[in-house]
Amino acid sequence: xxxxxxxxxxxxxxxxxxxxxxxxxxxxxxxxxxxxxxxxxxxxxxxxxxxxxxxxxxxxxxxxxxxxxxxxxxxxxxxxxxxxxxxxxxxxxxxxxxxxxxxxxxxxxxxxxxxxxxxxxxxxxxxxxxxxxxxxxxxxxxxxxxxxxxxxxxxxxxxxxxxxxxxxxxxxxxxxxxxxxxxxxxxxxxxxxxxxxxxxxxxxxxxxxxxxxxxxxxxxxxxxxxxxxxxxxxxxxxx
Amino acid sequence: xxxxxxxxxxxxxxxxxxxxxxxxxxxxxxxxxxxxxxxxxxxxxxxxxxxxxxxxxxxxxxxxxxxxxxxxxxxxxxxxxxxxxxxxxxxxxxxxxxxxxxxxxxxxxxxxxxxxxxxxxxxxxxxxxxxxxxxxxxxxxxxxxxxxxxxxxxxxxxxxxxxxxxxxxxxxxxxxxxxxxxxxxxxxxxxxxxxxxxxxxxxxxxxxxxxxxxxxxxxxxxxxxxxxxxxxxxxxxxxxxxxxxxxxxxxxxxxxxxxxxxx
Ligand SMILES: Nc1ncnc2c1ncn2[C@@H]1O[C@H](COP(=O)(O)OP(=O)(O)O)[C@@H](O)[C@H]1O
Ligand SMILES: [Mg+2]
Numbered sequence: 482x483x484x485x486x487x488x489x490x491x492x493x494x495x496x497x498x499x500x501x502x503x504x505x506x507x508x509x510x511x512x513x514x515x516x517x518x519x520x521x522x523x524x525x526x527x528x529x530x531x532x533x534x535x536x537x538x539x540x541x542x543x544x545x546x547x548x549x550x551x552x553x554x555x556x557x558x559x560x561x562x563x564x565x566x567x568x569x570x571x572x573x574x575x576x577x578x579x580x581x582x583x584x585x586x587x588x589x590x591x592x593x594x595x596x597x598x599x600x601x602x603x604x605x606x607x608x609x610x611x612x613x614x615x616x617x618x619x620x621x622x623x624x625x626x627x628x629x630x631x632x633x634x635x636x637x638x639x640x641x642x643x644x645x646x647x648x649x650x651x652x653x654x655x656x657x658x659x660x661x662x663x664x665x666x667x668x669x670x671x672x673x674x675x676x677x678x679x680x681x682x683x684x685x686x687x688x689x690x691x692x693x694x695x696x697x698x699x700x701x702x703x704x705x706x707x708x709x710x711x712x713x714x715x716x717x718x719x720x
Numbered sequence: 721x722x723x724x725x726x727x728x729x730x731x732x733x734x735x736x737x738x739x740x741x742x743x744x745x746x747x748x749x750x751x752x753x754x755x756x757x758x759x760x761x762x763x764x765x766x767x768x769x770x771x772x773x774x775x776x777x778x779x780x781x782x783x784x785x786x787x788x789x790x791x792x793x794x795x796x797x798x799x800x801x802x803x804x805x806x807x808x809x810x811x812x813x814x815x816x817x818x819x820x821x822x823x824x825x826x827x828x829x830x831x832x833x834x835x836x837x838x839x840x841x842x843x844x845x846x847x848x849x850x851x852x853x854x855x856x857x858x859x860x861x862x863x864x865x866x867x868x869x870x871x872x873x874x875x876x877x878x879x880x881x882x883x884x885x886x887x888x889x890x891x892x893x894x895x896x897x898x899x900x901x902x903x904x905x906x907x908x909x910x911x912x913x914x915x916x917x918x919x920x921x922x923x924x925x926x927x928x929x930x931x932x933x934x935x936x937x938x939x940x941x942x943x944x945x946x947x948x949x950x951x952x953x954x955x956x957x958x959x960x961x962x963x964x965x966x967x968x969x970x971x972x973x974x975x976x977x978x979x980x981x982x983x
Contacts (some may be wrong), residue, residue, distance in 0.1 A: 620816035623772050627810040628830035628892055629802055638829060642820045718819045719874040 487681065487689045494677030495696050497591070498663040501673065502700075505598040505659060512599060513606025519556035521611055556607075563604040569665050572597045576669045594666040598659075605655055613647035617720070643720040653708040660701045721784060723748040723927055724896055729768055729778035730790075731761075738764045739775070740951040746896070746944070749925035753938040755962075756948035757974055762931045765948070766898050769929065770808040771801065782807050782895060809894030813901045815881045817873040817888070824869045827856040827888045834892070859887040863917050879910030883917055890921075897921070899930045915941075935978050939963045947971045 563571070576593040579585040588596070617640060625635030667676040674697070678690035722745035731739040738761045746752050754762050767773035769780060771788060780788035787804040796804075817826050831852045835841055841848060860866055863883035873881055882902055889897055899918065903911035915937050921928065922941050932938050938945060938959065945962040947955040947970075955968040966972045 618816070620812055620814060621818070623810075624812070624816040624818070625830075626772060627770055627805060627808065628888070629806040630830055630833055631802065632798070634833050638833065639818050646820075718872050720819050 482681075482684065482686065487686075487692065490680070491674060491677050491689065491693060491696060494672060494674035494693070495700075497671065498660075498673045499700070501591070501595060501598060501663045501666065501671075502659055504595055505602055506656075508595075508599040509602035509606055512603035513610060516556050516560065516603055516607035517610040517614070519552045520560060520607060521614065522553045560604045560607060563601055564608075568597070568601050568662060569668055571601055572665060572668055575600075590666075590669050590671045594669060594671050598662070598666075602655065602659060606652070609648050609651045609655065610644075612651070613644045616647050617643050642715075646715045646718075646720050649708065649712055649715065653704075653712075656704055656708070657701050660697060660704065664697075722746055723783055724929075725779075725781040726769065727779045727781070729765065729775045729780075731764055731768055731773065731775050738951055739768065742778070742953060744944075744946060744953065744956065746927060746929070749927055750943040751922045751928045751930065751941050752944045752946065753942040753959075754929065754931045754946045754948060755933070755935070755938060755974070756946075756954075760948040761951045762948055763900055766810070766900050766929065766931055770810045770898055771805050772810070806892060807895050809889035809892060809897040811882070811885050811889050811897070811899045811902050814905045815873070815878070815885045817881055817884055819873050822870050822872050823860060823865060823876075823884050824853075824856055826873070826884055827859060827891050828852050830888070831856070831891050856887070856891055859890050860884070862920070863887045864913070877910060878906045879913045882906065882914045886914075886917055886921075896927045896929065899928065899932070901931050901933060903932070903934060933978075935963065935975070947974065949974075 572594060575597040580587050621639055622635055625639050663673055664675045666673055674693050678693040681689040724746040726742060726744050729739050729742040742765055756762055768775040774793055775790050777790045779786060787807050821829060835848050835852060860869060863886055865880060865883055868876060903914050919941055942959050945957060945959055946953050949970050955971045966975055
């Protein structure tokens with residue numbers, strides 16, 4: 482078994498981890514926004530953005546979530562449960578739960594893992610968005626309003642960039658955590674990086690398992706650079 | 721005919737009635753100052769006039785046209801409200817400049833967005849935008865900030881930020897410009913530059929409503945002064961009547977508290 486063989490095997494695991502990482506982001510980022518809007522309903526500036534006389538999908542989403550109070554309770558409850566229990570337990574519940582409770586067929590392992598990650602991270606993201614939105618002073622909305630901007634114009638030309646600036650640092654932390662959390666899916670035997678590293682133990686080698694750490698470091702290092710660059714891009718103003 | 725007529729404005733927040741029937745009118749080119757102790761409802765009144773807040777009762781008429789009527793407010797579309805809001809400009813106590821835009825962009829943002837609604841915008845785009853740019857540069861020059869065109873709000877002093885905010889409000893060519901304590905958030909040495917910009921607007925006959933605690937300034941710049949107390953207009957008159965011959969005892973107490981502090 483050469484160093485090369487180990488790298489090839491670990492690369493296969495890395496691909497699975499990276500795939501899980503990006504697919505989680507792809508779905509959790511927008512889902513987090515929906516949960517955020519739901520858990521903030523009734524909050525004044527949000528009502529402003531969701532106001533009457535607007536058309537389009539955004540209004541439908543904001544409006545429907547914004548006017549139905551139980552939505553807030555449900556969203557907050559879900560966020561509380563997801564943030565208050567271990568991700569590993571959630572993976573097990575999503576994978577085995579439906580079969581044990583309703584005799585449903587098991588989901589494919591990767592799908593179950595992805596589903597859990599999307600829900601879990603969407604909840605964390607929703608709280609980050611909420612903080613980011615609430616940090617924007619009401620005066621910004623009002624300044625747009627007295628200058629005769631529409632709600633959509635105020636959002637896209639005034640609020641959005643400030644919101645992005647507010648959420649980039651905490652989102653960065655979550656992304657780094659997500660890189661490492663992908664290792665958890667081995668509890669339902671998804672063949673990610675750690676699993677692959679561990680597989681060498683049967684052949685009498687422990688070092689490939691430790692060596693996976695280099696892959697995680699490279700991945701999170703790359704992310705850190707990217708996030709740092711992005712934060713710097715936005716550092717020309719103070720929100 | 722007065723340019724602005726405010727009739728019987730009432731506003732309550734929950735159980736507290738903050739405005740208890742406000743009436744006044746203002747002639748074209750005049751300056752109205754509103755004074756009164758903290759909590760008397762001055763900000764709420766300005767917010768009702770500029771329609772950031774919806775009054776529960778009352779009407780607001782500008783140049784004979786009703787721009788607010790509590791009775792019909794609910795039936796208006798957002799678009800109608802937005803158009804009516806453009807009658808007024810507003811300068812906030814804490815500026816509320818857009819932090820991600822430089823001085824020039826702060827002043828042009830709303831006008832550029834508004835220009836998109838012009839029927840001939842796509843045909844004359846370059847021309848319209850360069851006109852907006854030219855007017856904005858003039859306005860910025862008139863508040864003395866030509867040097868700072870490309871600076872961001874975080875790079876400016878409070879007084880400079882407030883002057884940008886004034887230019888930004890003027891860019892929308894409001895008929896009436898409202899100020900809510902424009903110098904209260906400033907260090908004392910920076911109030912002068914903002915007040916002198918407002919004075920120069922008064923000299924050019926901009927119609928203005930100014931909520932202020934700067935009594936000397938109010939005396940110099942105003943044509944009419946309102947003293948608010950507990951949600952009512954307690955006294956009104958010319959600056960001489962209000963500041964030199966105050967009759968109302970509450971007004972005297974209020975002015976006395978400024979004299980004690982040598983203001
Ligand atoms: N959004 C609001 N909700 C509840 N109470 C408010 C609100 N805005 C103002 N008030 C109350 O209305 C009163 C008048 O406030 P304000 O108009 O800001 O007075 P001033 O500007 O003269 O200091 C205060 O007692 C204040 O607490
Ligand atoms: Mg006030």
